[in-house]
Amino acid sequence: MFMFNLILFGPPGSGKGTQSDKLVEKYGLIHLSTGNLLREEIALKTPLGIEAKSFMDNGQLVPDEVVIGMVDSYFDKNKGAIGFLFDGFPRTVAQAKALDNLLELKKTEIAAVLALDVSEEELVKRLLNRGITSGRSDDINEEVIRKRFAVYSNETKPVAEHYKKLKKFQSIKGEGTVHDIFNAICGIMDKKLK
Numbered sequence: 001m002f003m004f005n006l007i008l009f010g011p012p013g014s015g016k017g018t019q020s021d022k023l024v025e026k027y028g029l030i031h032l033s034t035g036n037l038l039r040e041e042i043a044l045k046t047p048l049g050i051e052a053k054s055f056m057d058n059g060q061l062v063p064d065e066v067v068i069g070m071v072d073s074y075f076d077k078n079k080g081a082i083g084f085l086f087d088g089f090p091r092t093v094a095q096a097k098a099l100d101n102l103l104e105l106k107k108t109e110i111a112a113v114l115a116l117d118v119s120e121e122e123l124v125k126r127l128l129n130r131g132i133t134s135g136r137s138d139d140i141n142e143e144v145i146r147k148r149f150a151v152y153s154n155e156t157k158p159v160a161e162h163y164k165k166l167k168k169f170q171s172i173k174g175e176g177t178v179h180d181i182f183n184a185i186c187g188i189m190d191k192k193l194k
């Protein structure tokens, strides 16, 4: 079966979640945000959620095996999807390799990786601002926000290299209005879907 799988890539606060909601509505992809799935587990106080919470509160990554297992079962729950939009996953090279393998088993692959490019100054502003209303424990404290950027640089940026080697990686400007950024992404999507 033909599937279209997109990765929205970028640092914390770059707009992955915001753009995902709009893309899912337009293209009918299944949104797979590991951050959202983990926050649901925390809200339900499952063993997985309890394990994940301390990592998330400190701005650290949840261990790969926990996240990969969660993605695997989300795939099983969404058999027949026309494609997935990955948001906040993969975040390590090990996760990227696990995803490649999972998709290969389904006889599909990643069509494109789109990275939202936003300055650190703007990111901090956005996250502190969201922290006022979101109730997200990792948005309230600037120290935890900076920690998330450091983790992104050290552990997640190498994922970009992985997809550059496969010639699937493309950066786009992530500053400006939500509407303009969405249109830029749709332009790229529509070309790929032709």
Ligand code: AP5
Residues within 6 Å of the ligand: 010, 011, 012, 013, 014, 015, 016, 017, 018, 019, 034, 035, 036, 038, 055, 056, 057, 059, 060, 061, 062, 063, 067, 087, 088, 089, 090, 091, 095, 126, 127, 129, 130, 138, 148, 174, 175, 176, 177, 178, 181
């Ligand atoms: P996760 O939930 O993935 O958070 P994140 O990557 O840190 O990113 P955010 O959700 O904060 O930002 P976003 O890019 O979605 O931006 P948004 O659209 O919300 O991860 C949280 C934690 O879970 C991790 O730290 C880790 O512990 C764990 N985790 C998750 N996935 C994992 C994985 N795969 N492996 C291991 N651990 C994992 O926008 C941000 C704000 O900006 C919003 O207020 C929005 O309204 C605003 N905004 C958006 N676009 C614009 C714009 N164009 N102009 C102005 N403001 C804008």
Ligand code: MG
Residues within 6 Å of the ligand: 016, 017, 018, 033, 035, 088
């Ligand atoms: Mg998000």
